Amino acid sequence: MTRAEAHAAILAKFPDAIVRDGREGKEAGDPYLVVKAERLHDVVKWMKEDPGMRFEVLQCLSGVDYGKDLASVYHLDSWTNKVTVCLRVELPREKPEVASITDLYGAADWHEREAYDLLGITYTGHPKLVRILCAEDWVGYPLRKDYVFPKEYHGIKNDL
């Protein structure tokens, strides 16, 4: 299976869930699919469980701040079909919320916590969505473009 075939299969199955086929011939790098936030879980679940797709691995889950809005990007892998598909969910900056896929992939657990920690994306249904990398009482989401570096943290100066 090639990536284009996988994209076609997803588009055929979820015509309403896919906002657009990324890249659109203009950008370099990998193509991707932009998925509606509320349908993401269904798409991923189908991709994992459908015998023709069999995307058994969540390779990478990254939160991205594009400056205007946030995104949660999923790289799903099918080792049987030897194909990787990239799904992107675009989320409004004010209320970035998307369903968690921890029930499908164990790997999503820490990845989603990391995206929450660094970008403040809320994954509903995550069993324990707390900060993972930064200290627990850290203020702000460091990877957002408008993040202000802290002047000091617990009495330790940060801007020398």
Place this chain on the structure above:
Amino acid sequence: MSPELQSPPLAQPRAPGDVRTEEMLLNIGPQHPSTHGVFRVVVQTDGEIVLDSEPHIGYLHRCFEKIAESVDYLKVTPYTDRLDYLASMCNNLGYCLTVEKLMGLQIPRRATRLRMIVAELNRVASHLLAFGTYGMDSGAITPFLHAFRDREAILKLFEIICGQRLNYNYVRIGGLAEDAPPRWLDQVAAFVDFFEPKIDEYDALLSYNGIFIKRAANIGVLPAATAISWGCTGPVLRGSGVRRDIRKDEPYLEYDKVEFDVPIGRGEVGTLGDCWDRYMVRVREMREACKIVRQVLKDVPEGPVMAPEAKKVLRPPKGEVYYRIENPRGELGFYVVSDGKDKAVRIKCRSPAFCNLSVLREIAHGCMLADMIMIIGSIDFVMGEVDR
């Protein structure tokens, strides 16, 4: 009490009439001789038996991703060194290949071959440290020092080509920082000749030691399905019997032109996917790495090591790319989002140890405290990469 040290409630509520003794919450780390860095795991123990465990990471969160989008593309390479500081060459390689893919750069062949050599040598160095520290976790200190003795020889080779013992910053976008000196390839050949018999010595010293097998076999069994679901890669996954290696499945550089095996766990002394299998995959991979180096050495063409298109300031075209290579610890992926400027919008590092470590809780149920140390050791993570 600080909220930080208050462990999350792990215990099952005790049923009435339960006569079990009191359970204890035990903090292993963040400063502990065998946590391989600053890793903390809160274990709930019933005597020596571990009932549950909760890994806590982030004690070495060095803000790689923020820095990566704050400096331009070329300046990110030194920071990738410090992700997995035991395999800096491979990290450089992963990042550079990703950006090169985004830019469509063609790399001179000499650079490609040299990249393969340094990556494989670094794999050996990294596995040597894993071997040594695993011996130390099991209580045998001598293998650790023997491994370090031989690792020094590799560090010397790296020092010759780039002047550093760790954090090489040798692989750059577009090629290599510098060409290898004239007789360096002979030195590499000499090292491989010297090193291959040493692996037998390690096997005699540790791998097939009776006590060591008793300690490592049947412990921390990781079934293949769990490993796949939790995104484990590298020796952790291969120890469970899954033959997955990016070098074979999606060959990069010229790995499709060399012959090598992908060792997998076979459950020789215990169950498939136990600590011994994971450990042994690493020892066998050292042999395979030597084999690859030998083959690559046969054909290293003369020529430049830097692509002429690689400029001082790189501006990759708008777009995003995800690319991965086989690090000593598993699949190292970089997800780079570019908007056509000299700084990336986002560089996400999908580090293998991050995913491998998250499976710890799954496989540490019901083991003993001493086994917990063995399981932590067998995952062989580097906190620099987990916390980034």
Place this chain on the structure above:
Amino acid sequence: MTGPAGSLPLSTGRGSREATAIVYQELLNPHHAQTYTGRAYWGLFPFAALFVPVLTAGLFVAWEAVVHLTGLTRTTGEFWSVARPLLLGLGWVHVILIFITIFSMYAVWMERKVSAHMQCRTGPMEVGRIQGSIFLWKRFNFRLWPKSWSPHGWLQTLADGLKLMAKEDLIPKDADRWIFILAPIVAFTGVFISFLVIPFHGVLSSFIPADLDTGVFFFAAVTSIEAIGVIMAGWASNNKWALFGAMRAATQVVSYELPIGLAFLTAVVAAGSLRVSDIVAAQGPDYGMLAWFVFRSPFLLLAFVIYFISSLAECKRAPFDLPEAESELISGFHTEYSSMRFSIFFLAEYAAMYVVAAFAAVLFLGGWWTGIAPVDHFLADAAKSDGLLPRLAAVGIGVFAVVGKSMILVFFQMAARWTYPRARLDQVMYLCLKVFLPFGLLTLVGGTAWELWLEGGWPKALLG
């Protein structure tokens, strides 16, 4: 293209066999680092252990000379009947303390050297460097030692010990203060008491501090007192790691009493006495080495093996060092101990190493008998003689034999420590309860049958 700073000045051609050899040599011999030692001569280190028997023999010869020349043992009268045991007792206390100090100093040093040489290092080399030499003959520039000479870090342990004494003494706020203070004392006392029945030399009976009728039983009883000290330490520290260490010590040390007791009994049956001097007396002076219990019957050989391995567990040495497992429990029961209190634990550990090794030497390896028949006969004769010189010679030889044999066993304890991984608690207990216990029973029953069958041992039956 310029080579970076680290590149090596190589002058050999490409690809030749010579080139590879030189390259490798250079790889491992940068000028700024220590030269590559290999592991060629770590086998020499049992000879380093000879320091201890030599020093101890000197100590005891001096002690014998003092006692003999002052006539302390022969003085009679009402006053001396009270004063003699007191004086002798005080003397013994000091002798044992001095011995433990000397032994620990050299054993720690030896352990570091043995481990270093097994690991291709050199170990302590610089401490105790002697600056300036003594000219023996100035004209020919002949010195006693080089201008700057460090005899392999010979003062390393002295510096360690005194440094620990000079460090701050910490007692954690939440610790159980008095138990915390008492614990090292109890641990050390346990080991110290067990020295009472260790013969340094027994042909002259005064060289067993207390030659009890029930010596073996006494030894078995008091060696486990150390475990109580360890448990106290672990409990009082109010530290979870320490508690784990203490519980492991309790489990392990108490269980290994059983196989040790059975091994003891096998030797006791062969000698027909619980008194240590009788047991050694039964192993000589005739037939040389063949009279040693370890060669007396296969069961006694097995008992020796069981005892030696169990004694590793008894004194918490690797591969049974669970109570202080460095990689698991940080430092185990002495995690919270610093300065002098820690060094007392250290001292107790090394003293225990000696004690168990010495008891193995006494029960199975012929004690003070050298294993060379003429020398043994000389020892036996000297006991009866009243002359100062034969007595001093006998003391020197006997002490050298006992302590030398013990030190060889101590060397094996160290070699085992630096070779094997650590066993797990359940495996340690499995070995004790399911392997050593049945085999220990076998040695007892078999050894007894052997004694009934060949009364007086096989050398006597075969060689007459």
Place this chain on the structure above:
Amino acid sequence: MPPTAPPVNPANQNQDLLTKDTILLTTVEDFVNWCRRSSVWPLTFGLACCAIEMMAVGATKFDIDRFGSGPFRGTPRQADLMIVAGTVTHKMAPRVKRLYDQMAEPKYVIAMGACTIGGGPYWKYGYHVVKGVDLVIPVDVHVVGCPPRPEALLEGVFKIQDLMKREKLLDRLRTYHKRETYKGAGNAAMPAPGTPGR
């Protein structure tokens, strides 16, 4: 950067007979200082990349055991020297401080590597990185490099030994309280004693 072992302590100038530098006291001092500098036991305290070089110092080729510093102690109670090897983050800083507090006097600190000295490459954008461990604990010797070579760390240990050589026996007692309440130490996140994890 805190001053490290001043050559002359002004507090020593007006002292009674006992605390003056008498012959006896200086001899004892010399001897104790010799013991201390001959057995500097480091704490096993690796944080990041530098920890690997710290291990290399203990391993075969460089072998710090030659100088008596071989026994790396796992517990701070028995260690004399804390080699802060690697990046200290804000999450880790309270632990570093606490481990330092748990060490027994006399104690010394080597800041190994660029991150530990001043944040190193993470100085500008590293929001989570402490810009130098001397914001948390007093540092005696800084060893530069990223990571420093093992020889450099050895040199750092020699520098510590030089400090020990100049140490006044009674000075240390006086400076004790000063070092305890080190200025600039972040202690808000410090867990109270008796919490789990001790």
